[in-house]
Amino acid sequence: MKQVEFRQVSKVFATGRQKIVALRDVSFAVEPGEFWTIVGPSGSGKTTLLRCLAGLERPTSGEILVAGRRVTAPGRDRMMVFQDLDQLFPWRTVLGNILFALRLARPDMGRKECSDLAHSYLQLVGLEDYAHLYPHQLSGGMKQRVAIARALGVQPAVLLMDEPFASLDAITRAGLTAELLNIWSETRVTVIFVTHNIEEALITADHIVVLARGGSVRALLPNNLPRPRQVDDPAFAVARQRLHELLGQAQTLPEGNAAHERGPEAHPLVRPAAGGAHLS
Numbered sequence: 001m002k003q004v005e006f007r008q009v010s011k012v013f014a015t016g017r018q019k020i021v022a023l024r025d026v027s028f029a030v031e032p033g034e035f036w037t038i039v040g041p042s043g044s045g046k047t048t049l050l051r052c053l054a055g056l057e058r059p060t061s062g063e064i065l066v067a068g069r070r071v072t073a074p075g076r077d078r079m080m081v082f083q084d085l086d087q088l089f090p091w092r093t094v095l096g097n098i099l100f101a102l103r104l105a106r107p108d109m110g111r112k113e114c115s116d117l118a119h120s121y122l123q124l125v126g127l128e129d130y131a132h133l134y135p136h137q138l139s140g141g142m143k144q145r146v147a148i149a150r151a152l153g154v155q156p157a158v159l160l161m162d163e164p165f166a167s168l169d170a171i172t173r174a175g176l177t178a179e180l181l182n183i184w185s186e187t188r189v190t191v192i193f194v195t196h197n198i199e200e201a202l203i204t205a206d207h208i209v210v211l212a213r214g215g216s217v218r219a220l221l222p223n224n225l226p227r228p229r230q231v232d233d234p235a236f237a238v239a240r241q242r243l244h245e246l247l248g249q250a251q252t253l254p255e256g257n258a259a260h261e262r263g264p265e266a267h268p269l270v271r272p273a274a275g276g277a278h279l280s
């Protein structure tokens with residue numbers, strides 16, 4: 001069974017007399033444990049796509065399934081991490097933030113079990129020594145690690161991330177991206193990750209969705225670069241160039257364009273070399 005399935009999802013916002021098409025006929029299917037990265041110009045519907053999957057918005061048409069069940073509301077099977085560095089409760093400690101989410105999501109769990117779980121996720125993000133600090137005593141990167149631990153502590157099937165590292169400096173951002181990949185490979189949670197950053201998309205994704213202006217899918221790209229991805233790999237440069245071009249087209253693609261009618265481009269990012277550099 002697919003972990004996540006978008007079936008011809010459209011979302012139209014009506015504001016006064018104006019209608020804004022945020023998503024248009026979006027379809028794709030994610031296997032359990034995959035890492036999917038959504039890229040696209042500002043306003044192409046990336047956040048709307050995540051919010052619909054989280055159950056915070058309803059699609060105007062089409063449907064979204066998670067593990068075969070239609071999404072109609074938020075649920076603890078889908079946890080979201082935002083770009084905002086202030087998404088933690090400032091009056092709770094690092095540990096308190098994680099415990100609070102856990103107790104809400106898992107009222108069935110005993111105190112000891114909650115506490116053990118919270119500590120194990122703090123350890124996973126490397127913050128076990130900071131459990132009793134408050135958010136204002138943390139760096140931006142540490143806050144995002146707490147937000148990730150808090151989301152993962154609930155043990156969702158799908159982790160939704162909306163540009164979680166966008167407000168951080170480049171070095172911290174690269175470090176956290178690498179950490180996220182380690183966490184992903186340890187937990188095998190399914191990740192849907194939004195970024196503006198081409199390299200971040202290439203480093204993280206099993207599959208890349210390129211959204212175009214107007215909310216349609218410009219491309220669905222299997223990312224067959226071998227892991228761990230190396231930015232100095234010549235194949236990486238080829239993939240970077242191709243994604244760059246697709247994003248350029250996504251900026252200017254007029255609605256109803258012939259490319260849209262043909263459906264999304266779906267070739268793997270890099271042609272496999274003889275001998276095969278394929279990810280299985």
Ligand SMILES: Nc1ncnc2c1ncn2[C@@H]1O[C@H](COP(=O)(O)OP(=O)(O)OP(=O)(O)O)[C@@H](O)[C@H]1O
Pocket residue numbers: 013014015020021022040041042043044045046047048049
């Ligand atoms: N609640 C809303 N009401 C009306 N229009 C909305 C609403 N939310 C989003 N939109 C519109 O939907 C479109 C897609 O917005 P969305 O926030 O999903 O884009 P995005 O790809 O996440 O952009 P960015 O990269 O800037 O974060 C935009 O035109 C936006 O104005």
Ligand SMILES: [Mg+2]
Pocket residue numbers: 046047048
């Ligand atoms: Mg957004």
